[in-house]
Amino acid sequence: MERSAKQGIRAVAAEAGVSTASVSRALNNPDSVSAPLRARIARAVETVGYIPHAPARELSSRRSRTLGAIVPTIDNTMFARGIASLQKYLSSVGYMLFLTTSGYDLDAELEQARNLVSRGVDGLVLRGDCHHDGLRKMLADYSVPFINVGIYRPDRPYPCVGTDNEAAAHRAALHVIELGHRRIGIVSALQRNNDRASARVAGFRRAMAEHGIKMPPQWHVEVPYTLDDAREAARYLLGLKDRPTAVVCGNDVIAYGVLLEAERSGFSVPDDLSVVGFDDLDWSRHLRPSLTTIHVPTGDTWQRAGEYLVRHLAGEQTIMHHEVDYSLIVRESTASPTRSSK
Amino acid sequence: MERSAKQGIRAVAAEAGVSTASVSRALNNPDSVSAPLRARIARAVETVGYIPHAPARELSSRRSRTLGAIVPTIDNTMFARGIASLQKYLSSVGYMLFLTTSGYDLDAELEQARNLVSRGVDGLVLRGDCHHDGLRKMLADYSVPFINVGIYRPDRPYPCVGTDNEAAAHRAALHVIELGHRRIGIVSALQRNNDRASARVAGFRRAMAEHGIKMPPQWHVEVPYTLDDAREAARYLLGLKDRPTAVVCGNDVIAYGVLLEAERSGFSVPDDLSVVGFDDLDWSRHLRPSLTTIHVPTGDTWQRAGEYLVRHLAGEQTIMHHEVDYSLIVRESTASPTRSSK
DNA sequence: GGATTTCTTGTAAACGGTTACATACTAGGC
DNA sequence: GCCTAGTATGTAACCGTTTACAAGAAATCC
CATH class of the missing domain: 3.40.50.2300 (Response regulator)
Known part of the structure; x- marks a missing residue:
């Protein structure tokens, strides 16, 4: 027939000599169509080179x-x-x-x-x-x-x-506490609009409180998610007259920054400073020293x-x-x- | 009117007391509609909380x-x-x-x-x-x-x-050649289905040829894109009785692997081995030693x-x-x- | 002031699928 | 052999927009 469409499902239907409904069914719900028809339609799809038009499909089916x-x-x-x-x-x-x-x-x-x-x-x-x-x-x-x-x-x-970020951060803090640290700082990610960062800080604080450890406020630094910012935070922390012996970090990238900066400033990790990360990214096991961290799948x-x-x-x-x-x-x-x- | 749609552009049209065409125009081509109408429609959009349906829009406009x-x-x-x-x-x-x-x-x-x-x-x-x-x-x-x-x-x-990956790799090779290296190896990414990797290898080889430098075939290793694979390649290369004094790498991640493994095996970079990367990822400038590499924006x-x-x-x-x-x-x-x- | 142009808005036909409903046919049941 | 139930396919309405075309109003020209 001359008026049949040149493309789309109608072209396939014309090629196979069936209705568009059958083509649609054969494609979306193969079982609802007889085997021979299904085969004929499959062949037609092939010859026409039909690629369904997702937006149209969505418009009528309400599913994308x-x-x-x-x-x-x-x-x-x-x-x-x-x-x-x-x-x-x-x-x-x-x-x-x-x-x-x-x-x-x-x-x-x-x-x-x-x-x-x-x-x-x-x-x-x-x-x-x-x-x-x-x-x-x-x-x-x-x-x-x-x-x-x-x-x-x-x-x-x-x-x-x-x-459970709170519990995991608690675990991380507990680790350094159990190692004997009492002078513990934290470099967290920015807590604003970031409940994960906040939860981690909370878990850390709970562990500290449970062991009766007080932390001077300047030992808590917040940084954006970049190596440079983390290094700057570490520089600040290590530059304090009264500095921590362990730092718990809000994530691995921050920990990398602390690690790099500590080494750069002549501090040895872990001898002078213990560092704990969070996330266990690829680099954590490759770095030297490799990073103690919380693994999250x-x-x-x-x-x-x-x-x-x-x-x-x-x-x-x-x-x-x-x-x-x-x-x-x-x-x-x-x-x-x-x-x-x- | 009772039959007016509850949602979509028709709801907006009904709310503003205009046709759907006007709403569509006001939204897609504001200038084509008079200012007062535009304002009335904007208000209607607001009250109805209208969010256009992209698939429908695409179906009729053929643009997504x-x-x-x-x-x-x-x-x-x-x-x-x-x-x-x-x-x-x-x-x-x-x-x-x-x-x-x-x-x-x-x-x-x-x-x-x-x-x-x-x-x-x-x-x-x-x-x-x-x-x-x-x-x-x-x-x-x-x-x-x-x-x-x-x-x-x-x-x-x-x-x-x-x-131009070929030219850039040529430049990288030239760098180590100009430093005086003659024993140069290359750890490239897998060349199969990767024209960038091939082009880099080609550039490297051209530089070598231009300076009449021969390279034993075992000094060319191909690795997938992971730190572990790169480290293994480095281990192999550094374990050879006859080993290169410089390695040009197909990308920075490979270079990191070589760097880490060299250090791990007791080789000093750059004293015992020079390493060049490609891409200039973040880590390149943070690493110690920091990585000489090709910067690509x-x-x-x-x-x-x-x-x-x-x-x-x-x-x-x-x-x-x-x-x-x-x-x-x-x-x-x-x-x-x-x-x-x- | 009437004809012509320009601007604004409305009407309705696509766009390319899905699917409710109708229809023709097949197979059983008795 | 007729009625019923079930299966396979077709018909056509609809999904929510855009846009060609038509129509009416306003502005411009002579």
Whole structure:
């Protein structure tokens, strides 16, 4: 027939001599179509070189098989690794990922979320539990499911998957306390709009309090997420007349900075200073001295977040709060303080 | 009126008492609508809490304001940085990015490209110039523009933006040659399906040939992109009875591995071994010894790729082949070989 | 002041799929 | 052999926008 469309599903239908409905069925729900028809349609798809038009499909089915993720920054090994895992998993189940960054700005995060909802994502992966007030309302209005990743807060009515940062930081602090340190400082990430950073500081403080250890306020420094900033913080800390013998760091990158700067300033790690990190990035075991740190299975965590949403969207039963284990990895950067000062 | 829609552009139209066409115009082309109407519609958008439905918009306008990018892996500082820049730029001009990974597999890349086309991307950012035969044909069939990033090949009829890897590697080799080295090895990335890696090897070989330097074949090792593999390669190279006094590396991560392993094996860098990297990642200047390497403005490069596509899609005049400058950064990891062996 | 142009807004037909519903056919049951 | 239930396929409405075209109003020209 002359009027048949040149492309799209109608072209396939014309080629196979069937209706568009059958083509659609053969593609989306193969069992609902007889074997011979299915084969004929498959052949037609091949000859026409048909690639389905996702937006059209979404418009009529109200499902995009696309998830959105908003991370503070992608330029950070840990997020990169998490996103990579999430993406790999999603790809394996036929989903795609829209990735955006907020730069630790809550307004920007809301803006991005709006953008993603506009884009028609089926679900959203968010970082932590610290969001703009309007965010959850907006997601509820448009009934877009979401999950907070990287934290474990079973007390919240929202799904999450991650480690208990407070407990893990407590463990890290306990490690240096048990080694005999009493003069302990902390270099944390910026706590503003970052519940993970805050939780870690809280865990650290709890450990200190439980052992009756007082810490001078100047031993707590907050830094952005870069090696340079961490080095500067270390320079400050090590330059104090009254300085700590151990430093617990909010993450591994900060710990690297402290390590590098200590060595640069002539301090030996761990003899003069013990350093503990958090995250266990690749470099931690390669560095010399290698870094004692809290291992967090980042890849797993993000993949689980994806699994949760995919299952939820498929209508399956899911558990809302999933705790991911952490573990303390003791390496060369921590030792008893008795070796040097007492 | 009772029959007016509860949501979508029709709700806004009803609220403002205008037609959907006017709402659409007010949103997409504000100038085409009178000021008072524009204001009334803006108010209606606000009260209704309207978020446009991108797939529907795309279906009718044939434009998605979305680009796709396919990288070998995101779990790699350099790509992460590039993607971050691209993403930031796109976001600033109202575009979004679909990010997928191919794992250095050409078939997977084609598959991902098909997926992205299906998703309706307006353009595609690809890595290098080594793709599946069917890829360019498919993109041509669906008239999806693309650009190769990270290479500079003005001889090709396809757009690209990046540095001349051959020339840059030549420069790196020249550096150690000029320092007086004659016993020079190379640890490159896997050349299979990686034209950048091959170009770098070629540049290195050209420099060697130009100076009449012969290299025993066992001094060329190829490794995947991980610290562990690079360390193993270094262990092998340094374990040879007849070993080089300088090693040129295919990228910084490989160089880090060589550096770490050399130190671990008791060799001093640069006294016993000079090491040159390529890319100038963050760690290069922080490491001790800091790494001599080729600096490549990765962020710029990727942003330019985005700019090219956005301009091209806007119908603006664009230059097809954009060369991005590299520069040799001399740091502590290279020195004249005379200090030790001669 | 009437004709012509320009500007503003509305009407309705796409865009490319999915899917509720209708229909034709097949196979059992008795 | 007729009725019923079930299966396979087709018909066409609909998803939420954009946009070509039409129409009405205002401005310009002579």
